[in-house]
Amino acid sequence: MNLVRLNRQMLGKLAVVTVAMFGFGYALVPMYKAICEFTGINVLALGEQAIPGVKSQVPANTQVDLSRTIxxxxxxNSRGPWEFKPATRSLQVHPGELTTVMYEFQNVQNRRMSAQAIPSYAPQQAQAHFNKVECFCFNQYTLEPGEKKVWPVAFVIDSKLSKDVNTITLSYTFFEVGSGTPPAPVASVKLPAVAGLGS
Incomplete structure (x- = not known):
């Protein structure tokens, strides 16, 4: 009898502890917010709070130079019978702005091929300030006959680019790698016979 009463008391205590734990868990969220607001620890959450009558502003990217447009x-270009072209011919960008363009490529040959692109820049001084984050020119690709691919080029133009540069041309030359291109012909030279030297 005594044992049954002890078990009921223990069960009652465990039920109270369980309810208290659930209550404490729910109370943690508002307590956490109150402590963060009071101490200023969670600055991001404070900045995201809506203030009545005030529009929330997302801070602008200070690295983008909106005063200039390039x-x-x-x-x-392609070295071979392939189709290779940019999806767009030109864009207006601000220095410091991340921009992505797509290039389209198709292997129109009836055989598998591996190829790679090499970039060039005009004017030449722009190369040091043209930073590619992602580019198909970083890798070689193998395409099956008739296969089409669309590849991105993501870039940022450094705001330190000279102010007198208003236009940059990014040019790619796509060429086949590992192909059995025949070597250039070697000219055969016939030496004239010299009198008095062997017959």
């Missing part, structure tokens, strides 16, 4: 022209 025209970037895109060019594509």
């Amino acid at each position: 025209t970037v022209e895109f060019d594509a």
